[in-house]
Amino acid sequence: MQGASLTERRKAATRWDIARTAAALFVENGLRATRAEDIARAAGIAPRTLYRYCATKEEAVAPLFAVGSQQWVEAVRDAPHTLSLPDALRYAAARTLAAAPGDTQGTESLEWVRSLLRMAADSPALRSVWNDACRESEATLATVLAARAGHPADVGTLDIRLTAATAGAAVRVAVETWAASDAPATGPEGPAALAERCLASTAGASRSG
Numbered sequence: 001m002q003g004a005s006l007t008e009r010r011k012a013a014t015r016w017d018i019a020r021t022a023a024a025l026f027v028e029n030g031l032r033a034t035r036a037e038d039i040a041r042a043a044g045i046a047p048r049t050l051y052r053y054c055a056t057k058e059e060a061v062a063p064l065f066a067v068g069s070q071q072w073v074e075a076v077r078d079a080p081h082t083l084s085l086p087d088a089l090r091y092a093a094a095r096t097l098a099a100a101p102g103d104t105q106g107t108e109s110l111e112w113v114r115s116l117l118r119m120a121a122d123s124p125a126l127r128s129v130w131n132d133a134c135r136e137s138e139a140t141l142a143t144v145l146a147a148r149a150g151h152p153a154d155v156g157t158l159d160i161r162l163t164a165a166t167a168g169a170a171v172r173v174a175v176e177t178w179a180a181s182d183a184p185a186t187g188p189e190g191p192a193a194l195a196e197r198c199l200a201s202t203a204g205a206s207r208s209g
Helices: 006-029 036-043 047-053 058-078 085-096 104-120 124-148 158-179 191-208
Strands: none
Touching (some): 006 036, 006 047, 006 104, 058 104, 085 158, 104 124
């Protein structure tokens, strides 16, 4: 968080700690059995403090849903401009949707996302948090795509919005498909590999159309 104030960094750290604590409790005890008060106690904060960061217990894990998708969008922004757009999207997926060797924190976060997405299948509230994270990522991606095209003012045009929505859906489907499986977080059936395949498929469909 370059340029962020100390207060903002502290808030971000607290929000991340709450998310990790909530995810661990959901996995250990189940979503229904975990109360917001349990999350606050385990995180070492007062319940009223918890509610300043999230309105519901399900919203507590929003940072875990958001971090991967936002990192992917930022990687699209930072991808070499010599790459075509489809290649830039796949380049970003390969670098952000798989934990690096030895990155235990990254692997742990991915496994939490898998567990949370499985819980979301039976929890409309948790599914809504996931959908919100995907929509926010899609909106950010639209601004990135417009900037890469050299037309930042065109973020609301049909082509930019459709491209962002299609790419976002491809990555979402890949992550959800991986989460529903027992495949490891790396390898040919991991989220990064599946995302690359989905993105390649949508690019091929676009060219054939």
